[in-house]
Amino acid sequence: MTIVGMDDTHRSTSTTEPRPLSGIAKRLLADRHSLPLSIALHLVPGALIVAIYLLFAERFVLSIGYPVFLGWAIALSLVLGPLMAGLYWLGRKRNGQFSLRGVLHYTDKPLSRGKLAALAIPMFLWMMVLSFALTPLDSFIFDHFFTWLPFADAGGSATTYLQGNGRSAMLATLAMCLPLTGIALPLIEEFYFRGFLMPRIAHLGKGAPVLSTVLFSVYHFWAPWTVISKLIFFFPGPWFVWKKKDIRLSIGMHVGSTLISTVGGIVAIALNLV
Numbered sequence: 001m002t003i004v005g006m007d008d009t010h011r012s013t014s015t016t017e018p019r020p021l022s023g024i025a026k027r028l029l030a031d032r033h034s035l036p037l038s039i040a041l042h043l044v045p046g047a048l049i050v051a052i053y054l055l056f057a058e059r060f061v062l063s064i065g066y067p068v069f070l071g072w073a074i075a076l077s078l079v080l081g082p083l084m085a086g087l088y089w090l091g092r093k094r095n096g097q098f099s100l101r102g103v104l105h106y107t108d109k110p111l112s113r114g115k116l117a118a119l120a121i122p123m124f125l126w127m128m129v130l131s132f133a134l135t136p137l138d139s140f141i142f143d144h145f146f147t148w149l150p151f152a153d154a155g156g157s158a159t160t161y162l163q164g165n166g167r168s169a170m171l172a173t174l175a176m177c178l179p180l181t182g183i184a185l186p187l188i189e190e191f192y193f194r195g196f197l198m199p200r201i202a203h204l205g206k207g208a209p210v211l212s213t214v215l216f217s218v219y220h221f222w223a224p225w226t227v228i229s230k231l232i233f234f235f236p237g238p239w240f241v242w243k244k245k246d247i248r249l250s251i252g253m254h255v256g257s258t259l260i261s262t263v264g265g266i267v268a269i270a271l272n273l274v
Contacts, residue, residue, distance in 0.1 A: 018094050018095070018102060019093065019094055019095065019096055021093060021094065025090055025093040025094070028041075028090060029090055029093075029094055029102065029103065030200065031200065032200055032201070032203055033197070033200040033201060035201075038197060038200065038201050038211075038215075039215060041197055042193065042197060042212075042215035042216065042218075042219055043215065043218060043219055043221075045079050045080070045083060045192075045219065046218070046219035046220060046221040046222075047221060048079045049072075049075045049076055049079045049221070049222060050075070050221045050222055052074075052075040052078050052079065053071055053072060053074075053075035053151075053222065054150065054151075056074075056075075057071035057072070057074040057075045057078075058071045058151070058152055060074070061074070062152065065165060065169060066165060066169050066172070066173055067153070067161060067162045067163070067165045067169060067170055067173050068151070068152050068153045068161050069161040069162050069173055069174075069177065069181075070173045070176065070177065072161065072222060073176075073177045073180050073181050073185075075222075076180070076181070076185050077180055077185065080185050080188045080189065080192075081188075083188065083192055084188045084191065084192070087100060087103050087104070087191065087192065087196060088100065088103075090103050091103045100191075100195075103195075103196060104191060104195035104196055104247070105195060105196075105199035105245075105247075106194065106195055106198075106199060106241055106245050106246060106247040107195065107247055108245070108246075109246060109248065110244065110245055110246055111244055111246045111248070111249075116246065116248055116249065116252070119240060119244070119249055120248070120249050120252035120253060120256075121252075123236045123237065123240065123249060123250075123252065123253040124252060124253045124256045124257055126233065126236055126253075127233050127234065127236075127237075127253050127254070127257045128257050128260065128261070130229070130232055130233035131229065131233045131257065134228075134229035134232060134233065135156070135157065135229075136156075137228065137229055138156040138157075138223075138225050138226050138229055139155070139156025139157060140156070141156065141225040141226075141228065142154070142155060142156035142225040143156060145225065146224060146225045149224075151222065156225055159265075162174070162265075167269060167272075170269050171266065171269045171270060174262055174265050174266045174269065175266060177262065178259075178262050178263070178266070181258060181262060182255075182258050182259045182261075182262035182263070183255060183258070183259055186254045186255045186258045187251065187255050189216075189254070190247060190250050190251045190254055190255070191247075193212060193215075193216050193219075194212065194237070194238060194241050194247050194250050195247050197212070198212045198238060198241070198242065202242070206242075208238075208242055209235070209238035209239040209241070209242040209243075210235075210238075212238040212242075213230075213231060213234055213235045213237075213238045213239075214231065216230070216234065216238070217230035217231050217234065234254075236253065237249065237250035237253045237254055238250065
């Protein structure tokens with residue numbers, strides 16, 4: 001799997017020396033983040049996503065008769081899009097141009113294609129199978145602990161955010177969201193959480209991928225009933241990225257599963273299978 005435009009992200013800077021940094025850019029691009037800073041950088045985006053959804057996106061999609069899944073896609077885009085722009089801003093501060101060199105790590109592609117596939121395919125299958133198998137656990141936790149949440153059409157099932165608006169609206173929603181929730185948004189999450197944040201807590205050793213998994217699971221404030229299942233099915237991503245120093249592993253697992261799940265949902269709805 002090739003990360004387009006990132007071949008030189010973590011390449012030696014022998015030809016381009018880092019620029020002097022100051023202020024917030026210096027703090028964010030430091031080799032190490034303090035634990036409070038790392039926790040904040042992991043969780044604040046999730047809080048912003050929920051705030052945008054409740055303040056605007058939910059009411060908007062309900063007013064036009066679409067499933068709230070589209071509202072969550074809008075809220076995610078309005079937070080993760082600027083977040084990605086922020087990474088490029090940091091790259092400009094460091095390199096004098098819009099580049100991710102020195103901003104993201106684990107991008108040197110140390111694994112051969114064969115070794116990458118040998119690891120990424122089982123990781124992808126693990127995430128697909130476990131995320132589906134743990135749905136009853138999500139439903140149980142939601143029904144017993146989170147029915148009070150103010151999110152419209154929330155539920156432990158993977159399809160509750162799509163239901164209630166008719167088959168054509170469900171199909172249109174998934175089709176519109178495919179390039180976003182299926183590809184772009186999980187890719188940005190991998191760049192930010194695994195490529196930018198996790199290397200800066202690498203001094204924690206084996207605790208780095210553990211903390212990354214925990215904080216990433218909690219970051220999903222819009223689905224807190226899925227934290228336990230995410231801890232189980234998502235852990236191989238951060239672990240193997242940390243161990244092998246290759247972000248393509250978690251990209252293949254994460255983006256691959258969201259893409260296949262979204263395409264599968266479109267096909268199932270189009271063929272009246274659900």
